[in-house]
Amino acid sequence: MAFQAGGQRWVPRSVPDTLEAREAQAYLQDYAVLLDSVLFPSAVLDHRWDVVLANAAFRALFNGVGPHPTAMPDDNFLRFVLFHPDAATVLGDHEAAWCLPMLAHFAAAVEQHPQDRGLQAVRREIAQDPIMDAAYRHGLPHWLRTVGPAAVRHDGAVRPVIHPDPRWGATLCRVVGESPDTLRDMGYHRMTLVLREVGRPADPLRRTRRPRPAATGHLSVVPSPER
DSSP states (O other): OOOOSSSSOOOOOOOOSSHHHHHHHHHHHHHHHHHHTOSSOEEEEOTTOBEEEEOHHHHHHTTTOOOOSSOOTTTBHHHHHHHOTTGGGTBSSIIIIIIHHHHHHHHHHHHHOTTOHHHHHHHHHHHTSHHHHHIIIIIHHHHHHHHOGGGTOOTTOEEEEEOSSTTTOEEEEEEEEEOOHHHHHTTOEEEEEEEOOOSSOHHHHHTTOOOOOOTTOOOOOOOOTTO
């Protein structure tokens, strides 16, 4: 990560000592301050879904997940959704609401950046799981034909989450995507998860949590058209 909003300010990555690079880093530093003023989980991501900035609310949402060498949510959100064994404990309806849309975004990113080594590494990891690979190559196209392109869009989507804070518990969030011109010029986009207040005690809702996934945490089911 270049910066992390809230708490300790991380030193930015080494960049060329040019006026344009210095201005970009200064913009990100100020944007980190803005991001941390937001109540809801919010992060700035690049085309690989590497996390460039994340606010305190974003870290709090994923506070309970265990360590992972390559799929921590504040390092790469795509890898977290696809490969972290604890992803389904935070992202409700994990496969249908999160995995399949992210696989669709990944496929689009690979098409746009075919030589990107980071994306190629994710593709190799998908290929190592026969079920996920079959879902990516065969199930995903079928799912897209069934649900239509609107189901893939992050911006405006309403998806379930399970927040570790009982004030939120199991609830819904609206995904809001926005990219100011300066962020877009850097190749970044922002994702905010606007949590919905449930207006009732969290404990009954938390009992609706999906069972903890198997140790692999990989996609195991491609929803049928009826789901």
